[in-house]
Amino acid sequence: MVQVILRRDIAVKIKQLNERLALIANERQNYNFQYMKRGTEQIERQKSSSFVDKTFGGVDEKEKLVKRLLSESGQGGATCLVIPIIGMGGIGKTTLAQLAYNDEKVQAHFDNKIWVCVSDPFDEIKISKAIIDGLKKGNSPASNELQILVQFIHESVKGKKVFLVLDDVWNQDYRKWEQLKLPLQNGAVGSRILVTTRKEEVARMVGASTDMINLKVLREENCWVLFYHIALADREKNESKGLEFIGKEIVKKCKGLPLAAKALGGLMGYKETRKQWEDVLNSKIWNVDEIEEQVFQPLLLSHYDLAPAIKRT
Template sequence: MLLSESTSQESNVRIISIVGMGGIGKTTLAQMVCDNTRVKTHFSKIIWVCVSSPFNEIRIAKAILESLTNNTPQLIELDPLLQNVSQSIIGKKFLLVLHDVWTEDYRKFEQLNNALSRGAPGSSILVTTRKETVAKVIGTTNNNMFRLGLLSDEECWSLLSQVAFSGRSSEECKNLKNIGRGIAKRCNGLPLAAKVLGSLLCFKNTREEWESVLESELWKVEEAEKVLFPPLLLSYYDLSSLVRRCFSYCAVFPKAYEMSKDGLIKLWMAQGFFGEIGSRDMEVVGEESFRSLVMRSFFRDVQYPTWREEITFKMHDIVHDFAQYLKEDECSVMEVK
């Protein structure tokens, strides 16, 4: 579908949507598509833009134009930005990923779609969204809509156990297996929940510790989309108070923001999280805090480039929502235009 040419009934740009609830694996699937060798060969340009809410047409157009031209656009109004996108896209077969779309207002999408229509036949827009109505409003046909279903309990257990049993003896695994299967059922079919819980259980060595996870009161948390929050809360409260502060601070960053490890540690230091110790000691504590959050799956997409370049990472959308949930009584986050 993605690699086939447009039919005579389709416009130059095909719209394909991946639909499913938070934590189901939409981002992972979209990343796998973009990393596929055949996809890279088929499209002359692959562009990834995190949309989220609100749908900011100017920010999205700037991100697309920057990817097309490898230059940061200085334009600040939508019309000239879209004109430049339209000119830059002529004759190019592109794949544009619009990640985490929420708006159901077609007018927000229409101008952008018109600007992209000058791309070469076979170009595609790949949308990830939690809402099927969004996919339909922006023009996705049923044939081009992929609805991701929940994992079975057995699949959740397979994913969780791969992480939780890493490095354990067969005897240990046998002793913890029944409790682990009970915990896997708590994942409600969500891969992210299985991964987070598996990362937590890596640090639990006794049956009593595993049973405390299974029987925790935190499973009773109720609120919208918070089906994923109990596993995150279990891992969060298993952290030291210092590392909890470091994690919740990350709510100040935008969704899908690529953070620098060294930059973040400096911000933690500036906030006074590490107390009155020497700067070198602070950096060591910051490194330990960062590693702890990586091992618990709070940070993802960690990039370890050459020694001269910075280590970068991101947070999953749901993990970012969770961080903002923790901070909602302490601060508010505003997008500055």
């Protein structure tokens, strides 16, 4: 039953990309648009939360991260240690942060635990307000003045061990970063800031070169386990056996990215016949020019190949 719910949730998320992906596909076909690298335009990204789904292949990374979070040592004697998680989109940075955030030992260790999805643009006022909300203080200020918000954070964390997650950080402006970091230094020794980012420049800016976690792609066998759990684990043994060879060929298209494995697993969970699986494996969409970090093709496939019942939901 868990697999059915997970498959359904992923399919619903994929379905939400339907209209946008259709527009992209039509524009590419009709006008021969070429992919351009990310510029300065602002793109609304899906917000994250501390909720975590089931994952595979990240147990060692999680245990190492938890150990760093619980350690009492700091960077150069600093009260609040900053730990960045770096990696390409879809690699599992947010998932690793969620696993650590929800760990029982971590939950018991810190006085305050706060999760903030940052993304672009880096809005210090919104982030400060999110931190204040996470501190759960009854007398929080209604002001939009950054200095007032920062001062409130400074006073609220005094003597408390705080764990703050800043997910999906793109900002490289050191001044903006310092405005947020300084009030947290008033917390107790052992406080932690966990930053997830795609950019090594961000990790260097936050000054955490020795505590950097650089995520690599999943090994193919782990990618297969993740895909199998979503797409095949709920089927009859004989049925799943007949699809495993094709499934493993499809998994190679994921390039070790957990997000791609989840997207394709959710898609293939609704494919009933061998012919349908072969159609996905042999789809022309795999020939689309590589888009950022190879995640585009699995998502575009999900648009074309969603089961009709899911498209109508």
